[in-house]
Amino acid sequence: MIMSIALIFDMDGLLIDSEPLYQRTEKKILADYGITDFSILDEAFGMKNEEAFEMYVERLALPADPLELLDRCREQMLVLFKEELQLMPQAEACLETFHRKGYPMALASGSMRALLDTAVGRFGLEKYFSVTVSGDDVEHGKPDPEIFLLAAKKLGVKPSDCLVFEDAIHGVTAAKAAGMYCVAVPNPSVPRERFREADWIFDHLPAHPPDSLVPQEGEG
Template identity: 35%
Template sequence: MIEAIIFDMDGTLVDTEPFNTEIERRQFALNKIVISEEDHQKFLGVASDAMWKEIAEQYNLQILVEELIEQNHIESIRYFTGIEEILVMPGLVELLEKLQAKKYPMAVASSSTPEIIDLILNKTDLKKYFQVIASAEQAGKSKPEPDVFLLTAERLGIKPANCLVVEDSSNGIKAAQAAGMTCVAYHSPDADPQKQKEADAVIQNYSQLGIMHF
């Protein structure tokens, strides 16, 4: 029985994946990192620190990983603070209102840093819907490891088996399933349908989630 709903943030609640990709591309150029689009896409849903650690090792970079992580964090804060509008996914607010009215506990489990999560949820006025907000940084390991989802379930006080996760990335889907949770893939504009096949179900819009589960 589903007792709580856990949402990923980027590409699931809000259409921020193109912004994150652009920020990372700028950082690749700044540090003279030549990376293919295919290799870049493998990091969708992965926390920034985990991504830069892997890239630094793979490309034998001379710059410290900590500097790369700090670069990315500063640029992300600057970018999302300055942007005029962050788009919320269509039909999401209506679903959140419905779930809130039915008193379903809701949470966010994101690979973004706590500061970025807070900035985006406040800017889009979505924060008020969630009882728990957790980041991979707080959990200690990034998706596809299940830690952030397990931490979220623990904070909600609900067993993982009774949690439904909404994700868009392959890494997020793997993490949710490794946590023993049901996972629905949200087919966002940037999602690869081939990489969402492992989810328990795929939805094209949030009205479908309401019909399927609530």
């Protein structure tokens, strides 16, 4: 059975527990340039990797090429993804339930393609997603809606027929800018009220099909 609603999932912090690995890696890179205040990392939460390092170099006046820092990050993160990466609680149960129900599903992550593919391969997630879109596939990262619009196009569905699952504010903003429904599963460190733009807010990924989440035609 093919459902009328397509599901688009973010990856980092939602399906995989990668944020602590990113924090560790980026803090180490910034510390090499004498940076001790890492609060800027919070601003990059949910951003495309390339755009995050461009922001670090500009805002922190680092004497470095953003692309060189990005390469360092990629190399270190690939090792951590292969050795330490874990799934988020309920991630696989959620994906398996939706997959069995026949929902078309896409993965849309601002991460580099190499990291996305490593994570998908490590946990065998390829069976759930007919489409994957990485930060390398788009010019503009979240909160720009480009990545979600591309995912919808590849799925062959209208943006208004998509439900996005996100854990980052930038991602929620991107989903709504794309004209899609959005479920937020906020990082516990971020106040829930900052996710008010989302249509629904859950503490954890739902373990039941989302057909009841999307308003039916004619409902207000």
